[in-house]
Amino acid sequence: MELLPALILGVVVVAISTSLSKRLGVAGPLILVAIGLAASWLPFFPPIQVDPEWILIGVLPPLLYAAAVRLPAVEFRRDLPSISGLAVALVVVSALAIGGFLMLVLPQLGFPLAVALGAILSPSDAVATSIVKRLGISPRVVTILEGESLLNDATALVLLRSAVAAIAGGFAFADTVGMFVWGIVAAVVVGILVGLLNLWIRARMNTVAATALGFVVPFVAYLPTEHLGGSGLVAAVTAGITTGQGAARRFTAEQRVSDEINWRTVELILEGGVFLLMGLELRGILDDNYRQQSGPGKALLLAVAALAILLLIRALYVSALLFVQGRRARSRQRDRLEQISERLENLPPDFERRWRDPRITRRRLPGMRDRVTRAFNDLDYYEASPLGWKHGTIIVWAGMRGVVTLAAAQTLPRETPDRELLILTAFLVAVISLLLQGLTLPALVRMLRIPGGDDATLEREERAALERDLRIAALERLADPTLTTDEGGRFDPVAVSRARARLERAADEDAGILARELQLLTITTMRARLLELARAGAYSSEALRESQRRLDAQQVSLEMRQSDD
Template identity: 45%
Template sequence: MEILIVGVFALVAIAIATAVSPRVGVAAPLILVALGFGASLLPGVPTVEIDPEVILAGVLPPLLFAAGASIPATDFRREFRSISGLSILLTILSTAVLGVFFHWVIDDLSWAWSFALGAIVSPSDPVATSIIKRLGVSPRMVSLLEGESLLNDACALVLLRGAVAAAAAAVTVWDIALEFILAMTVAVIIGVVIGRLNLWVSNRIKDTTANTVFTLAVPFIASVPAEMVGASGLVAAVVCGLVTGNGAAKALSPQVRLSDQQTWHAIELILEGVVYLIVGLEIVGVIQEVEEQHEGIGFAVALALVTIVLVLLLRAAFITPLLAAQARRARRAERLRPHLDDIRTRLADPDTQTEAIRQVGRAAGGITGRRILRGDVPHEHVDRHLTRAQADAGYLVRAPLGPREGAVMVWAGMRGVVTVAAAQTLPTDTPDRALLVLIAYLVAVGSLVIQGGTVRWVVAWLKPSRGASPEEAARERAELDEHLDQAVADAGGADALGSRVAVIEVQRDALIDARRLGIFSSALLSDTLERLDSEQIRLEM
């Protein structure tokens, strides 16, 4: 009965926090942390201790799967270098610097445990990033933050695993590096395989309800085997989500996609809410333990505050050159656009076509470029490659990232559930374990309160880019409508297709092709696809 009461309380609290959040201007996760903390102070409420495996293995895989499925694959491809830098290089840098700091300030804490705590507080949180997403900042900034938070938690957990192993036995840096590479590589392979298998199976389950039930198991079908072979189950879930989200429009019916979308929105809301309630409920018990063992929590509070400042400084130091590199990419893209336009003109002329194809091959580089230079790629594929290059250049020019956007990205790097869960995985014989866990909790909660509680004002003060203006958005929508009309005309026209559903299917194929090429914004393509799906469902009822 107690479990039932707690469950009902959690659902009601999540619903209330979500409904009240826009009215009071406070992010729902902060409201839930406060509710959990307040509930833990009530008489008769026992100290809550949640097995970290419940969060790491039971909560995070579906959350990361859903987040991965919602990230536009084209945006992820375009920002892959920056996302990799933020999620891997910055996490490693933060772990190293914070490890040195903790070894210096905490008496008798070995290097291994110092780096373990550094790894715990290094990753930004995939759930906390949802706070910034709701503030209407530019889609490009959201893609970077979401991509970073999806992958850096797995990186931090692998580093934590290596640090704990080093504390128990002689482990070299090369051993940890090899484990990291293998864990990530195997996880990516498993994620891709399970993602494609999910699309294949879902395409053959015609009953929408049965398909939804099967989909709920997919994140675990990816994460559990990965963990069993020593890889990162979280990375496997993320990659599986990316593959599923990118292929769903082609492989699944509108009814299945709409059902999955609604189901996963509800699941995300519940799981996110439960996580933050747990943080609020658990922190009182950890504080009591530290007070008993260390005669107060003042040292832990001070250390947590300094850690938050250090994390922000490290993040700013990393993002500053990253933005400079992005600015160089934008300037190079601006210079490249006239050259690409000239290549397209010559590609259409039979007299200059051969040289234009060679230029496309040289510009493409890699395996694709060599195949183009050898003549192994059909002319229409060369044309598509050039179209994608033009679209990528336009994307970089239209959505620049400047100092204002960089400052918001620094402030948006909040810690949260991954830090809390990772801290709880420390072995019971860890020296000063209660102190280390409390520091991690305070960093997570303090980050949410300080950064999450003020990020709305930071965005209002800095006024970063919000993406396309209303006029630009209207112009792009008109261009997309014209593109869809042209696709229908190329298919013989609406009369030849015979029905509105057939027209919708042609337009959907055109949208999917446009998404592969990146010739329209991901948000517009997603909105248009949802509109077509809703219309087809209505017609087929």
Template identity: 40%
Template sequence: MEILIIAVAGLLVIAAGNQLAPRVGVASPLLLLALGAGVGFLPFVSAIELDPDIVLEVVLPPLLFSTAVSMPVMDFRRELRAVAALAVGLVAVSATIIGLVVHAVMPTIALPWAIALGAVLSPTDAVAITVARGSGVSQRIITILEGEGLFNDATALILLSSATAAGIAHSADALQPAALVSGFLTSLALALAIGWAVGEGSIRVRSRITNPTADTVVSFTIPFLASLPTDYLGGSGLVAAVVAGLVISFRRPRLLPPAHRQTAQQNWRTIELILEGGIFLFMGLQAYGIVQDVVDGGFGLRAAVLLAAGTGALAVLVRVAFVAPLLVWLRRVRRRHRQHLEEERQRLERFETRLEQARDIDDELLAKHGLSAEQWHQAVTGWRDRLERGQRRQRRRGADLDYFTADPLGPREGAVIVWAGMRGAVTLAAAQTLPLTTPNRPFLLLVALLVASGSLVIQGLTLGGVIRLVRPRMASRTADDAERERLLRLLGDAATSRHADALTPAEARELAIETIRVQRHALLDARDEGLFSSSSLEYALERLDAKEILLTTAE
């Protein structure tokens, strides 16, 4: 009964927090964090400690899966370089630098445990990005931040595991670069393989389910079907859940009926609201217990606060030093790609010219080479298919370059990427996985809590001011409207061959549904070539889905 009362109270607090947040001008995660901390410090509330396995194995897989399903795969593919650099390179660099500085400042913390703390503090939180999502910045920034938050947990947890093993063994052998790289690649390979297999298999199974509610129930199992076996085999279960989500995000518009997608999306939004709100609420509730452990152990609150402030500031400085050259490198890559695209265009033009000439070859020349007209026709058809594939690839690369050119990342955007990279509940959950025998464990937990909560509060509350100060490129409503008009014309062209002359109402309805499906295929083909922005594609897809649902539910 007590657990049920707590659960009901928690749900009501989460709902109230999300309702009140816009009115007080604070993001709901920050409000729930403050509410949790306030309740936790009440004298009649006992200390609360949430099992970290619940966060890492129960809460985070569906949360990250839901975020991945909602992420446009086209945008993620385009930002893969930036995401990989931040999720792997920045985490490794941050963990190492923070660990070295912590060990130098507090020699009583051995280097392996200092690096373990650095690994805990390094990754940003994909859930915490909800603070930045409503700020109006460009979709490129949101995609990079979300992608980083989805994948950097794997790097951090591998570093944490290796540092913990080194600390227990009193040896730094587990922190050798070769061992870390090998462990990371093995973990990533397992996650990619299992995540892809689960995503591809589950979407095919769901395509055969006729009941939208049953389909939604199956979707609830997917993040765990991906994460549990991956964790058991030694891979990153969180990354596996993310990969499964990305596969489903890409495949579901072609394979799942609109009613299934809409039902699943609505239910997943509710699940996401509960889990996201709960994780920040419990993060605040645990504050009292962690502080009390530090006081009881005589570790010193002042030292923890000072170390948290120093490491938090250091993490931001390292992020600045990493993001600045990263943006320069990305601009150089874009220039090289523009040059390669022009070279490829010229090669395709030469190939097309030779192909046109090949059509006019005479029978005498064919006989000289021992070829029949049928064989030559098959060869020309194969070359034509090859040319069309090359032209599609060139159109997609050209669309990618247009995407980068229309929304470049300069110093202003880099400042937002730096400041919006907040720590969150993953930091505290990862810190709580430290063994109970870890030296100064309560002290390290408090530092992790202070850095995570301080990052959320300070960066979250000031992000809007930073955006107004640096004035980055914002999402353009005018450009979106113009693109949507072009997209609607594309849909109109796809439907021009469908006529409804002299049809019964039932036949007209079936023809209308078939027309919508033809339009959807044209829309998804345009998506695969990157011809429109993800926001415009989503807008058009939602319109088509609404029309089809209306027609299929009509009497």
């Protein structure tokens, strides 16, 4: 099949499968894998073999960047220790365990190659996140799974590169560890720099030019990092997180609206296309295996055993994680915070005068109070959404393998012993994991009967409380006697009075009868308050993001009408 018709057909299949997934209640990636598997056996369909470099360089950087831009920053920060443990420590432990198992059953591989395959099989895939979201599981579980799937791909590929280098040059523990650490550190530094540069440059461009430039940011982070010996995927993720957190302050409303739609579309096409390719490649992988290994039986046994080991290690790790979290004395932390808060509130009036440099105190005290407030909000979050053994069971079973496992397996050097066997093993681990765990996860959730309140009601209440906070900020701004237009003139008092009345009644947010400048002022005030609430961690990322979308949509609409005048 020629390239252009194949691309058109692939986009059509991805779009239709995504639409069907909502009606059928099955995750779109699972449908695409099944379609690919079925199509690979059609007699008129030629075997497909995609260069893994296309996946690792052309697909994964923008795919991970798109997910990182939308990362729920507040929850990610709160559960960063758990996420980093799953994404780094668990990947390393799993790779070593799989390496030890393969050394027992295939001693001819050698330790570095066995660990390399362990690194290939260790990272979980983001498809679990879409399934869990649809099942209504605790948002905290979703955040942990989403953060893990973002970071563990990069960890696994850095470990794979270190193992392959050890195969070529001989294994040296210190050199391998040094290479691993450098791969992460260099990537984080480059990713942050690229993200900040992206924010600075695009904030000074119009929306069309900024959008065009935004598409190359993942690759701008990826390529120099790889040249320095770091992980390009870690750099792409870091650049995405930096951009996502700075967009609310640096970009215009139109740029944010454009970016969200564009990156959601990119994510849909790339992720769907890769899962479709997973199924389509089965035929060629099996043909290679038949030529070299006389059948898939050995690979199937290895895949089942490896998947069982991965799930067992994951279960033990998550159990230990929950045990450690359960032992934390939240009540003692709250007591200490209350003591600190009381001291800050009861500082003597002449405290600043007695301080050697009162300017330092004026800068530090608000920051200290903000940190205490944020710590209280964090404790409220932990207490409101504790992780029990049922949540841990979902985290364990949702650790499915996918895109990175298959793509990374095909990067093994051509001279690798039993290469076809190892590639097929990796492929079978990914497919069995996706189909077995992905299809049974909804039934497991129903069986566990995880307790929870009315999530829809809680979300409505949180959004209503957030809207009240934003309206109060706007009302206070409108009550300011020094309120003026950008040109220095006073606003019409009647218009101000009408705006206040509408805000107090929480009426239609598009106050069409008011001056557009006044509406833009209230939007700007609300957005500033939204950023303050985001820093304090007072509301969930989803509620904050939804309010940001609404404010952006209103501002874009107003600005479009202004341009028509």
